[in-house]
Amino acid sequence: MTSLSLSPDGSYLTLELMGQPRRFHAIWLRDNAQDPETRAPGNGQRLLALRDIPAKTRLAAAELSGETLQVSFAPEDKTVAFDLSWLAANAYDKAGQKAAGWLPEHLTPWNSSLMSDVPLGDFQELAKGGDALRDWLGKVNRYGFGKVVNGPIEDGALFSVVDLFGYVRETNYGRHFEVRTEVNPTNLAFTGLGLQAHTDNPYRDPVPTVQVLYCLESSAAGGENMVVDGFAAALRLREEREEYFDVLARYCARFEYAGETGVFLTSRRPMIELASDGELVAVRFNNRSAAAITDVPYDQMEAYYDAYRQLAEFIDDPAMGVAFKLEPGESFIVDNTRVLHARTGYSGAGSRWLHGCCSGAIVITCWSRWASGSRGRYSAHATM
Ligand code: FE2
Numbered sequence: 001m002t003s004l005s006l007s008p009d010g011s012y013l014t015l016e017l018m019g020q021p022r023r024f025h026a027i028w029l030r031d032n033a034q035d036p037e038t039r040a041p042g043n044g045q046r047l048l049a050l051r052d053i054p055a056k057t058r059l060a061a062a063e064l065s066g067e068t069l070q071v072s073f074a075p076e077d078k079t080v081a082f083d084l085s086w087l088a089a090n091a092y093d094k095a096g097q098k099a100a101g102w103l104p105e106h107l108t109p110w111n112s113s114l115m116s117d118v119p120l121g122d123f124q125e126l127a128k129g130g131d132a133l134r135d136w137l138g139k140v141n142r143y144g145f146g147k148v149v150n151g152p153i154e155d156g157a158l159f160s161v162v163d164l165f166g167y168v169r170e171t172n173y174g175r176h177f178e179v180r181t182e183v184n185p186t187n188l189a190f191t192g193l194g195l196q197a198h199t200d201n202p203y204r205d206p207v208p209t210v211q212v213l214y215c216l217e218s219s220a221a222g223g224e225n226m227v228v229d230g231f232a233a234a235l236r237l238r239e240e241r242e243e244y245f246d247v248l249a250r251y252c253a254r255f256e257y258a259g260e261t262g263v264f265l266t267s268r269r270p271m272i273e274l275a276s277d278g279e280l281v282a283v284r285f286n287n288r289s290a291a292a293i294t295d296v297p298y299d300q301m302e303a304y305y306d307a308y309r310q311l312a313e314f315i316d317d318p319a320m321g322v323a324f325k326l327e328p329g330e331s332f333i334v335d336n337t338r339v340l341h342a343r344t345g346y347s348g349a350g351s352r353w354l355h356g357c358c359s360g361a362i363v364i365t366c367w368s369r370w371a372s373g374s375r376g377r378y379s380a381h382a383t384m
Contacts, residue, residue, distance in 0.1 A: 002064055002084070010058035015069065017084065022091040026059045030073050032090070033080040100278040101238050101245065108142050109232035115322045119143055123151035123329075126164055137165055144335035145227050145322075151214070151329045158214035158355045161331050169208060169358040171201070172263050179213070179354040181220070181346065192220065192346035195288075197228045197315050199336050201358075202284040203255035203265040203291075208358035211336045215326035220350030226342040227334060228321040230283030233314040234272045237307070244307030247300060248272045253284065254291040268295065271311065282337040285315060315340060326354070 003016045012025045030053050033039070038048055053076075060074040069087065072079040103109065119139035125132040126148065140146035151157055158176060162168050168175050181192040201208050213225070238245035249272040256266045273282040296304045314320060321342070326332065334341055336358075346352065 004062060004064050004069070006059055006062055010060060010074070013059055013062050013071070015084075015087065017088045017091060020091075021093075022087070023093040024087065024091075026057050026073065027053070027055075028092075029059070029071055029082070030057045030076075030078075033078075034082065034086070035080045038080070098278055099238075100249065100274060101235055101272075101280045102278055103231065103235075103280055106142060107144075107231070109235055110143055110229050110322075111232055111320050112318065112322060114143065114145075114229075118322060118324070119146035121146060121148050123148050123161070127160070133164060140333060140335075144229065144231070144338040145332065147324065147330065147332045149327075149330045151331060153216060153329045155216070156355075157216070157329070158212050158331060158357055161212050161214060161333065162357065162359050166210065166359045171204065171208070171358055172260065172265070176355050176357040179352075179356055181223075181352045192223060192343075192352065194345035195343045196312075197226060197321065197340035197342035198286040198288070199230065199284050199340050200286070201257075201265075201289075201336070202269070202286045203257045203267050203289050205267040205269070207267070207269075207282070207284065208336050210333060210359040211341070212331055212333050212357050212359060213326070213341070214331035214355045215328055215353070216355060217328055217351055217353035218326060220346040220352050222344050222346040223352045224323050224325045224344045225332065226321045226323040226344070227332070228315050228340045228342065230285060230315070230338050230340050231280055233311060233320060233340075234280060234283055236314050236320075237272075237311055241307070241310055243303070244310050245272065247296075247304050247307045248311060249274050251293075251297075251300065251304060252295040253293055254295070255284065255286065255289045256291040257289055266291070271308070283340070285311070285340055287312075 003014075003021075005014050007013065010026060012023050013029075014021050014023050016022070031050065038046065040047055057076070058074050059071060060077075061070075061072040061079075063070045067084045069082045069084060070079060071082065119136060119142075121132065121136035126136055127133075136146060148161055151161065156176075159168060199207070200211055234245065234248075237248070249270055251270060252268045253271050254266065254268050256264070258264045269282075269284055271284050272280070273284070275281050293301075293304065323344075324332075332341075
């Protein structure tokens with residue numbers, strides 16, 4: 001039997017949910033009422049501003065009926081119903097302070113052991129939508145990384161991957177960028193050098209959230225791709241050297257790019273970015289576009305560089321990354337706010353041709369609506 005009680009002044013109620021007592025404030029319940037005068041049926045948008053709700057809103061009565069809680073508010077004299085499952089999913093009365101660097105439950109940090117379970121999708125299957133696309137996007141959301149095989153081998157094919165979940169985000173590089181290397185062993189200038197793992201465009205604000213790299217040609221030896229979970233590297237830093245984690249999260253680095261006439265992009269953001277409540281929200285790491293660091297106090301600068309070096313060593317550690325080689329028609333997608341990508345050098349002769357582009361973040365919010373066919377609008381959409 002679920003227990004329910006009102007506070008003497010009606011400012012909150014206490015409800016037992018899944019064996020735990022959870023308190024809900026009167027003003028919170030009123031603001032989150034699900035009735036059609038408060039929320040638009042269909043799109044769920046709130047129809048009231050807070051000013052429309054009396055500041056002294058109190059609970060006049062509350063009653064349980066099966067899986068529903070009926071609540072009456074004063075002074076409005078309004079009664080609304082809440083599903084207990086909705087209240088359980090949105091309960092905020094939870095004990096305990098989260099440690100800096102906490103992650104929401106839908107994200108899982110990973111290391112090289114993900115190699116045996118890379119989120120893999122067959123383009124022909126993904127293009128049909130439905131469960132295959134839902135499951136693959138779910139994994140991309142969880143791990144910040146996914147691979148696609150069996151795609152078309154033609155100019156612009158990467159856009160068909162973006163079309164699976166979002167929209168192209170155009171930058172100063174255009175709708176897409178070329179990563180083309182002719183490897184000629186007689187001329188070292190054309191040797192394809194390896195690139196340390198990095199996030200792309202940290203000098204851009206906002207930073208590109210989703211990156212797609214699509215292989216059209218690959219005949220050179222080497223040139224393997226590697227991806228590293230920046231969140232896992234940051235959490236390892238917190239575990240092994242917490243003071244290093246703190247200094248990289250506390251102070252901003254600077255990044256810049258000035259490669260073309262009329263283009264000068266700069267940003268000032270920490271390498272490890274936390275939300276105000278400590279949630280780990282982004283990692284930025286790119287040795288090529290790091291600018292002079294000028295926001296760290298003099299007496300912290302050496303510690304900052306020690307921390308930066310240690311983070312780099314974790315990122316370079318083969319035990320942290322997943323390596324693979326893309327064949328023509330294959331691509332991979334990363335959450336560029338989290339997962340770093342790297343490339344090993346080439347040897348011998350041949351060529352390597354990739355197309356890349358930016359997209360918005362995949363936001364997977366409502367699988368039930370996916371099932372009902374409203375995929376593009378509700379289930380996986382892009383934000384900038
Ligand atoms: Fe890159």
